[in-house]
Amino acid sequence: MISGDKNYNGVIDDLVNGSWISPSDNKKYGIPIKNIEIRETLDGREYDLIESLHSNQKLLVVSDPFTHKAMGSRIFNNLKTKMNAEEYIWEQPSSSIEGVQFLRTKLKDYDGMIAVGSGTVSDSIKYATFLEKKSYSVFATTPMNAYTTGTASISFDGIKKSLVAHYAQGVFFDLEVLSNCPKRLTAAAFADVICRTTAQVDWLMSHKLLNTDYKTTPYELLALYEMDMINNASDIAAGKIDSLALLTLISAIMGLGTSFTQTTHVGSMGEHGISHYIDMFAGDMHPGTSHGEQVGIATISISKFQNTILKKDQPPIIKPTQIPEQEISQKLGDPMLETIKNIYGT
Numbered sequence: 001m002i003s004g005d006k007n008y009n010g011v012i013d014d015l016v017n018g019s020w021i022s023p024s025d026n027k028k029y030g031i032p033i034k035n036i037e038i039r040e041t042l043d044g045r046e047y048d049l050i051e052s053l054h055s056n057q058k059l060l061v062v063s064d065p066f067t068h069k070a071m072g073s074r075i076f077n078n079l080k081t082k083m084n085a086e087e088y089i090w091e092q093p094s095s096s097i098e099g100v101q102f103l104r105t106k107l108k109d110y111d112g113m114i115a116v117g118s119g120t121v122s123d124s125i126k127y128a129t130f131l132e133k134k135s136y137s138v139f140a141t142t143p144m145n146a147y148t149t150g151t152a153s154i155s156f157d158g159i160k161k162s163l164v165a166h167y168a169q170g171v172f173f174d175l176e177v178l179s180n181c182p183k184r185l186t187a188a189a190f191a192d193v194i195c196r197t198t199a200q201v202d203w204l205m206s207h208k209l210l211n212t213d214y215k216t217t218p219y220e221l222l223a224l225y226e227m228d229m230i231n232n233a234s235d236i237a238a239g240k241i242d243s244l245a246l247l248t249l250i251s252a253i254m255g256l257g258t259s260f261t262q263t264t265h266v267g268s269m270g271e272h273g274i275s276h277y278i279d280m281f282a283g284d285m286h287p288g289t290s291h292g293e294q295v296g297i298a299t300i301s302i303s304k305f306q307n308t309i310l311k312k313d314q315p316p317i318i319k320p321t322q323i324p325e326q327e328i329s330q331k332l333g334d335p336m337l338e339t340i341k342n343i344y345g346t
């Protein structure tokens with residue numbers, strides 16, 4: 001039975017209203033996204049959700065052939081008679097700069113876009129609307145933290161870059177749709193958020209040893225649901241709505257973490273470094289595993305390193321990073337070597 005009325009937003013409602021109070025500093029916190037909904041189903045609510053954020057705008061609803069079937073056609077059918085909206089099914093979506101340029105030409109005739117999809121469709125629309133100074137909202141088709149970040153992952157000649165973009169006006173999760181997404185994607189989303197454990201330890205170590213900034217706000221929010229989510233792992237894998245809601249909530253909060261701290265350290269440290277390394281250097285050996293899958297395994301590896309370091313009787317000895325200049329220029333080219341040297345100030 002689908003009632004559609006059950007609201008799984010949890011603490012997100014307070015964040016949207018700007019009324020959540022952090023227990024550590026007693027300050028009120030809000031978020032830059034105007035509305036986030038996590039519901040059993042959003043069928044029939046599309047117009048109300050979009051109209052309140054994009055009133056009087058001419059909109060293009062963009063999906064790919066898969067997401068069109070999963071949700072895009074329903075959304076467009078529920079919008080088309082009530083507002084000035086058209087539909088575009090992007091046959092071969094690509095989160096490359098070429099894909100972004102293509103969407104920019106599409107945007108010429110519209111005030112904004114409604115993305116229906118996961119990383120590829122959502123990130124390329126996020127970046128294209130940012131460059132065109134237009135707005136967008138997104139209906140998610142998988143659980144993932146990228147929907148609630150202000151950055152976009154776009155590839156240039158095959159190299160992925162995380163670029164500053166803007167936030168969606170609204171992010172909408174229809175759990176019925178999410179429960180039908182491939183199980184491997186749900187598992188990858190779970191794996192990509194349990195890295196909280198190692199990212200926090202890395203960040204805290206950096207704070208203690210190097211006196212870098214550190215903030216607990218996002219962790220206070222994640223702690224509200226994290227244990228429940230982990231205890232419900234097998235129900236998440238089985239696609240049960242109540243459990244999937246916990247993963248969706250945690251993923252959304254993880255994405256929002258950056259908005260409280262202005263850094264991605266909250267959920268991206270050593271374990272993400274390993275995953276990025278695999279993506280950049282595995283070449284033909286890359287087994288086709290996804291970001292989340294790699295991060296999940298790397299989290300276990302980094303956790304072993306951290307345990308080894310922390311169990312020592314003596315504090316760790318740290319030294320300036322030795323930059324293997326020749327190796328970097330061979331593998332990544334001289335411009336990248338210069339960038340790395342600038343970052344490390346050598």
Ligand SMILES: [Zn+2]
Nearest residue numbers: 192272291295
């Ligand atoms: Zn990640």
